[in-house]
Amino acid sequence: MPAYRKTWQEPCIVFAPHWSLRLGPVVHLLRRWCGDPKSLLVLEQEVDAVLALLPFKPVVLKVLQCSFLSGIKIQKIQPLIDLLRPKLVLFPQDLRVKLPSPNSSSYAVHHYSENETLHITSFRKDFEVKLATDLAFQLRPIMMKQENLAIARVKGKLILDHGTFMLDSVKEPFDSTTKQMSLKWGPLDPNLLLQALQEKGLNGSFHHEAGKVSLILVDEPNKASIEIHSMHTVIRTDDESLASLLFEAVNSVLNGI
Structure with a gap:
């Protein structure tokens, strides 16, 4: 087991309450991680692994079979946790009294x-998502102004199937009268x-004000000002036509899709 402990640290350790893998929380956990090659499933030695994993195909996780003649006693739980050093431990409710709360804050x-x-x-900060074919053909990447990066807007439905995330298209009636609102972000230079x-x-003309506020004053054709804050920009003018021109100028500088 020491060799396995170095390799298989993520993402989950499950002790199946029944050899058939048809009962208890193991069903949901296997559906979540059966597509992860870093996952390890430990079964009893005499169990038919092919038959047990049949409902979860395709299966990418590794399977190890060994003898569990002694079972897992309560006295062995804490030493096992100390050995595996998990981030999160799930216990049945009836073990709350028998197992005291951990002294260490290294796991929940x-x-x-x-x-x-x-x-x-979830402890994962990011994850891979597969894109449906029809959704991929809808992508229209736009190159960012100041970065070597292209970005596209997409609307889909996130699906989890056999441990794999999939972004599928949303079946909605097309409305040609609805205009998609543009998204803008980034610092304004x-x-x-x-x-x-x-x-x-x-x-x-550019003026730097106190409190990290930049001010641009416009004199012609009419008076106007643009206040550039760290999180927002304010356009001030009494001329609606001039306000539209200033808004277009700000939009042209920012990154957006």
């Missing part, structure tokens, strides 16, 4: 009951904004 303990749903926070204003025939 949750107790589950029959016929109750237990929500567990005052120098680039001044260039964009000049391209539209507007003269502006």
Whole structure:
């Protein structure tokens, strides 16, 4: 087991309550991780692994079979946890009294009951998602202005199937009258904004205010100001036509899709 402990640290350790793998939480956990090649399933030596895993195909996880003649006693649980050093441990509710709360904060303990749903926070910060073919053909990547990166907007439904995440298309009636709202983000560079204003025939001057606020004053054709904050930008003018030109200039500088 020491060799396996070095290799198989993520993402989950499950002790199946029944050799058939048809009862208990192991069913849900296997559906979640059967497609992960880093997962390891430990079965009793005499169990037909092919038959037991039949409902979960395709199966990518590794299977190890060994003898469990002695079973798992309560006295062995804490030494096993100390050996495996998990991030999260799930215990049946009836073991809450028999097993005291851990002294160490290196792992979290949750107790589950029959016929109750237990929500567990994922420790993974990112994960791979497969894209449906029809959804992939809808992608229209746009190159970012100041980065070597292309990004596209996509709308889909996230599906989890046999441990694999899939983004599938959403079947909705097409409405040609509905215009998709654009998304803009990133810091607003005052120098680039001044260039964009000049391209539209507007003269502006840059002023740096206190509190990390940049101010651009426009004198012609009418008075206006653009306040650039760290998280938002404010356009001030009484001329609606000028406000539209300023808005277009700001949009042209920002990254967006």
